[in-house]
Amino acid sequence: MREERVRKIAAELLNCGNDRVWFDPEQQEKVKSAMTKEDIRALIKEKVIKKRKQNFQSRGRARILREKRKKGRKRGKGKRKGTKKARSEKKESWMKNVRSQRKLLKQMKKEKPKAVEKLGYRRLYRMVKGGYFKGKKYLKAAVEGKKGK
Numbered sequence: 001m002r003e004e005r006v007r008k009i010a011a012e013l014l015n016c017g018n019d020r021v022w023f024d025p026e027q028q029e030k031v032k033s034a035m036t037k038e039d040i041r042a043l044i045k046e047k048v049i050k051k052r053k054q055n056f057q058s059r060g061r062a063r064i065l066r067e068k069r070k071k072g073r074k075r076g077k078g079k080r081k082g083t084k085k086a087r088s089e090k091k092e093s094w095m096k097n098v099r100s101q102r103k104l105l106k107q108m109k110k111e112k113p114k115a116v117e118k119l120g121y122r123r124l125y126r127m128v129k130g131g132y133f134k135g136k137k138y139l140k141a142a143v144e145g146k147k148g149k
Contacts, residue, residue, distance in 0.1 A: 002032050009040050014051040022050045101128045104136050
C-alpha cells in the first residue's frame, strides 16, 4: 500500500505515468519509509527512484525491410505510388548522364584525337552540356561520324 502511494507521488514529480517510475530493488526500505513529497524528491536526487526510458516504436522490422529493398525486393509495380518522374530525381539522372558523357569525351580525346578534333573538343563539350546527345552511344556515334554532324 505504501509503495503505491510513493509511486503515484513520484510519477507526479517526475512528470510521467505510474508505470514509468522505477524503484531500486536493493533500496526498497528507503522507498517504503518515504512519507512526504520532500522525502521522495530526495530519493529521486539519490537515484533510488528514476523515470524509465519511454518505449518507442521498434525499428527492427523497418531495418529488415530496408535491407530487402536494398537487394531490390519489394519494389514492384504494386508498391509504387508516384509516377516515374516523381520517383526519380530528374537532376540526379541528368548529372549521371552528363558526367558519363564528359568522361567518355575525355577518354576519346586521348584515344582518338583526330576523330574528336574533326568536330572540336570544346564544341562537343558544349553539345554535351546543352543536352544534344541522349547518351554515351549517341556521342560515340557522332564522333565516329556514323550519324549526323
